[in-house]
Amino acid sequence: MPLTVLSVAYPFAPVGPDSVGGAEQVLSHLDRALVQAGHRSLVVAREDSAVAGELYPVPAAPGPIDEDTRAGIHGHQRRAIETALRDNAVDLVHLHGIDFDRYLPPPGVPALVTVHLPPDWYPEAALRPARPRTYLHGVSQSQHGRFPPGVPVLPPIPNGVPVEALAARHAKRGFALCLGRICPEKGFHHALDAAKLAGSPLLLAGEVFPYPVHEDYFRSEIEPRLDRSRRFIGPVGFRRKRRLLTAARCLVVPSLAPETSSLVAMEALACGTPVVAFPAGALPEVVEHGRTGFLVADERGMADAIRAASGLSSDDCRAAARERFDLKGMIARYFDLYRQVAA
Template sequence: MRIAMISPIGERVPPDGYGGTERIVSWLTEGLVARGHQVTLYASADSQTAAQLKGWPAEPLRGRAAANTHIAWEMAHLLRAEIDLNAFDVVHCHLGVEAAALTRSWRVPTLHTMHGGIFPHHVPLLLGLPDLTWVAISDSQRRPAPDANFAATIHHGLPMDSYPWGRDKDDYVVHLGRIAPEKGTHLAIDAACQAGVPLVIAAKVDPVDQAYFDAEIAPRLTHPHVHFIGEVGDAVKAALLRKARALLFPICWDEPFGIVLVEAMACGTPVIAYPRGSVPEIVLDGVTGILVNGVAEMAAAIPRADRLEAVACRAHVEERFSVRRMVRQYERIFADVASVALSA
């Protein structure tokens, strides 16, 4: 198939550090190319891909206020002529709900993947655009708008070769991703300190979360058990996960899909997490992780997690969260969307 892949432009594809959506776009794009599809990737010009790259803009808009809805609308508008001029079989758009309305004028069948949470202001947009076709990244993500036009739920998948696993662990737990109130970074620190276990925090701080960092995180970094190393690249992240006793994930919102949960389990490392959002869909409680409520339970779960088998964590991801499975599922949806358009 001839597929147009439209990425957000907050980060390059793949991202150098944090950037879950752009990472998924990269894995899916490369997987489709490997399967013989002709893929054109619309992303920032510094992106790296085996697909044909149409770079816009010249560099990602990381950390700037402009990397949001306004730019997504502008990108969708500017791409209209480009999309219509090319003989694509299907377009796969990752720009989000607000920009999706502009794609209705495209003359190519288009599939939208919802990467963020569905908030109250999104529901009338989704229900008011019943002709747009969506893919959810978890069943929990769909709950606020069960009547929206979701064709399927497709969980994210990892390239397993990029995540070597191991049984031998060092004496630390880890918290990865982005430092923000909804990520519960302060709770991870409190749990590790209460358990008397070293905690490595490898995460970025966005400008919007600087006040939270200054008020809640910086004072806690004085504890001798807490080691903040900032944002890291993929290789360092995989190494940290592989040697950690557990990943701490005290999520404070209904996150639609936590990629780091799957990354940890792929490395043979169990997850200790609050059971919110997609977490119960991803983590097998008592097998690949432990679901807890509150700091005290999280602290108490750390020694219990040592008894979980690394091989079980790895096998769970290989079976349910591989990039190979994700690509196959999207291929089926692409074919369905294209065939419906042809028969219309």
């Protein structure tokens, strides 16, 4: 039978096909899949989001995202959720934000929380919600093992990417590529230094969100490392991202955080491009060392891997993405879980 699912996004980033964050991309894929399958999709998200279902908008943060701003936006988020639940017979609420505990709906409708980030980034009380019929799960085996002992958590649902939509043919170029949110834990300054050691051009694409720490990081660690060969090109939409990923010599993922997944690494492989990464968190679950990329320990190893990446097979990368990271499998698992939780 058709379901009505209320998806609740992190309120400080827009949802849509061109989303930067992994949680927003996963929500966007599920929103479109629900509509295509004949279900109802309701989405609480920032007002500039682009959704396939029905949007319950939350205002964008006015200026820097500090504690006062957060409190105001969380109030808007709670009111949007209340309105959606009042106006619709919702079968399930699916929450995606790291701050989900600030706007859990009242008891009643079952709630599923996808923990997209490392569990120790959440208050432990948030991982043990007192609200009845509230279920948590992660997105990788590596992350699953990091939940505190005794926290009830469902089996993980690994992320997936639209492998078919990422298929494109562009001539390989000599540049390395970085993609993502520009913030300290992503470690992009290491990629810039490694590319310089390798004598390789590098393009850094992504968005600097208005958090003071992110803006300070860009000014102090990224801008001084930019030059004619290593450039920051800002945020890119899906089509430009696909073109860049397909043309790049390699994708560099220098994350310093215990990554719970890596959608951009999966996207690179779907485009036929190997991945050079630090072995942080779940990245060893994504990158097959010596076949679809290289896992390295430091900047020197990263520089060597950037030079060696052109010797890996694009066909092997695409085959791995088709076999392991196709979006269809992720959606099917979520739909099965939706039916179980809603029942």
